[in-house]
Amino acid sequence: MKSNWIPTNDYYGRLLTEPDVAKREQLYLDLFIRPWQQMMNMMQRPGMDSNDSFAGAKTWGWLLPHQTEQIAALLQKMEHANAWEIGEAAAAKAAARFAPYADRFNFDTFEGWLVLADPAFFANDPQPGYTGATDWFAPRYIGQFWEPDERNLPHLAGLVAHEMHHLVRFRVFPFNPQTTTVAEYIVLEGMAESFAAELFGEEVVGYYVTQFDDTMLDAAKSLIANGLHKTGFNVIRSYIFGDELAVQSGYEPLGGMPTYGGYAVGYHVVQAFLQRTGMSAAEATFVSADEIVAQSQFFA
Incomplete structure (x- = not known):
């Protein structure tokens, strides 16, 4: 390439x-x-x-x-x-x-x-x-x-690595605003950020992960655990981007979702999967979101 x-x-x-x-x-x-x-x-x-x-x-x-x-x-x-x-x-x-x-x-x-x-x-x-x-x-x-x-x-x-990774993942698992699930979206973002960290170190990880404290992560994790298979573009955006941006953009907030909560949870899901399987982020790019979520045991 x-x-x-x-x-x-x-x-x-x-x-x-x-x-x-x-x-x-x-x-x-x-x-x-x-x-x-x-x-x-x-x-x-x-x-x-x-x-x-x-x-x-x-x-x-x-x-x-x-x-x-x-x-x-x-x-x-x-x-x-x-x-x-x-x-x-x-x-x-x-x-x-x-x-x-x-x-x-x-x-x-x-x-x-x-x-x-x-x-x-x-x-x-x-x-x-x-x-x-x-x-x-x-x-x-x-x-x-x-x-x-x-x-x-x-x-x-x-x-650069994050956005480039999206181009690959989208070709393997095409994004569809009507049918893509919350699980697929959080893995999309978490895998892209994990790919960046794998190439350039954790110091390049984005603010949407590093500025999350444990209380925020727990709140986002709880909401996403109950919505993994939900669909609909505005619905999944509420899970990914959080309440504040949902209100600004005119779609329904979840109530308690921190800003960029889906990004943070997605990163931790993918990191757990990579640690459990020993795969690289590049290899895991070709694994389905449902398998990544299941094997990560993040929501167990």
Whole structure:
């Protein structure tokens, strides 16, 4: 398996050196929007102007081509931290780990992106300055930073591995908003984070695991234990993301689910499974969620 690391820092440099507004906007559309257009068309929020060429970028909170001062400031911070070099090396290492399983996929290259996001858009977001996502239509993933600092930049390699792992797991066990279960979703997230930790150490494990205390974990574990086989996208999101984000997003909170509870529980489930079986996270990628939950004995 190969990694194609997109030089988005060079893309931003091209934007910043283009004085003509119309040409800068066209560059942005060609370099950033066009590759993600199909995914963006699915993710736009209700009420957004369908004729707005930048609607998808606005939905995701990306810095836009007119925000040159913010782009320049964030770009400088990220480049000073060698973010693109770290991301590229992490992407290559993560892709190589799946080389023995290449015959199980209908693609041979993972495509990785880093994008600068707007701090104002994420002003009320609980995430500490960064997030990630995958493309549902292509083997492509993305990391977004809006407040790069000493808290989150050390997690960059883990972010890359986590999102890349989703691309593999989705090909083996396709995600379906109607039929995917809570168990499948927590294992999806827990396996991705375990893969990152296996490659780069526990120091890259995300805040959604490390900032969970025992009381929060017990509360999340109790709720998830009784909902493992529930389905429905909004239902499983309540288990994964917790009450606060459920209220913000307009779906029903469970009552007592901590923020990102499903991520934390999923990580501990997968870690228990790996310890009991001796499998690597890469090997366990091809094991069903029900088997992982059962063999982990986490809920026993």
